[in-house]
Amino acid sequence: MNSKSLSCEQVRRVDQIAIDEYGIPGIVLMENAGRGAAEKIHGVAPPGLITILCGKGNNGGDGYVIARHLELLGRSIQIVSTCEISDLSGDAKTNAEIAARSDIPIQKVDESSRLQLILDPAATIVDGLLGTGSKPPLRGMYADLVRAANNQPCMRIALDIPTGMNADTGEAIDPTFIADHTITFVAPKTGFASPNASKHIGQVHVVSIGVPSKLLRSIG
Numbered sequence: 001m002n003s004k005s006l007s008c009e010q011v012r013r014v015d016q017i018a019i020d021e022y023g024i025p026g027i028v029l030m031e032n033a034g035r036g037a038a039e040k041i042h043g044v045a046p047p048g049l050i051t052i053l054c055g056k057g058n059n060g061g062d063g064y065v066i067a068r069h070l071e072l073l074g075r076s077i078q079i080v081s082t083c084e085i086s087d088l089s090g091d092a093k094t095n096a097e098i099a100a101r102s103d104i105p106i107q108k109v110d111e112s113s114r115l116q117l118i119l120d121p122a123a124t125i126v127d128g129l130l131g132t133g134s135k136p137p138l139r140g141m142y143a144d145l146v147r148a149a150n151n152q153p154c155m156r157i158a159l160d161i162p163t164g165m166n167a168d169t170g171e172a173i174d175p176t177f178i179a180d181h182t183i184t185f186v187a188p189k190t191g192f193a194s195p196n197a198s199k200h201i202g203q204v205h206v207v208s209i210g211v212p213s214k215l216l217r218s219i220g
């Protein structure tokens with residue numbers, strides 16, 4: 001586990017070296033991230049429906065893994081996705097297909113969806129929209145979903161970074177997901193220490209994705 005802050009680029013390098021040089025398959029890293037996050041979410045989320053917002057990258061992929069593990073922990077789950085499974089790729093697509101075959105409810109939303117109505121039953125909203133691949137400000141459905149999520153009177157949990165935030169600086173252009181908890185992978189991101197970030201990150205939990213300490217020591 002690493003408590004030293006890293007930039008998004010450094011964490012992305014950790015992931016890539018773990019895959020390319022240590023031979024850890026990306027899907028194993030995603031499983032570790034998702035399972036660790038699911039356990040944290042189970043520990044803090046109130047009883048009731050957990051709605052997981054999934055984007056089209058690997059942050060969304062984590063969301064599909066989390067759904068599977070939370071269901072095993074006895075929680076009610078709904079996934080709200082910005083795209084069809086056929087628009088996903090790689091490990092995110094694999095995990096979305098597993099979730100679909102497991103009869104986990106997945107609702108695709110677009111500009112015509114009544115987002116407030118769809119999010120209304122949630123006791124907890126998990127933000128798996130964008131992670132370290134995000135380039136703020138948010139576009140299209142991502143901005144709409146974050147606004148709708150921020151309007152709900154429920155617990156909000158961000159995966160890796162609150163969607164909309166520049167995690168290197170802590171800058172949070174409106175709209176940025178307002179989290180009660182941020183479950184971040186590998187290490188806290190450098191921007192989390194900035195006063196700009198405090199309103200959006202809530203309590204930060206660091207989850208290991210199983211990358212060896214030798215690799216973590218070599219970064220930064």
Ligand SMILES: NC(=O)C1=CN([C@@H]2O[C@H](COP(=O)(O)OP(=O)(O)OC[C@H]3O[C@@H](n4cnc5c(N)ncnc54)[C@H](OP(=O)(O)O)[C@@H]3O)[C@@H](O)[C@H]2O)[C@@H](O)CC1
Pocket residue numbers: 015016026027029030031033055056057058059060061062129130131132133134135136137138139140142159160161185209
């Ligand atoms: N193997 C690994 O590496 C592991 C990674 N892990 C997880 O993956 C996360 C990183 O995943 P990622 O690289 O796929 O990027 P992610 O942030 O999900 O999305 C990129 C997509 O977002 C889009 N987009 C960008 N900006 C946007 C905007 N402003 N508004 C709207 N859309 C925007 C962009 O679209 P484009 O700009 O290309 O059109 C692209 O399609 C990381 O945070 C962690 O959670 C863990 O599972 C551990 C193993």
Ligand SMILES: [K+]
Pocket residue numbers: 059127128129130131158159160161162163
């Ligand atoms: K996120």
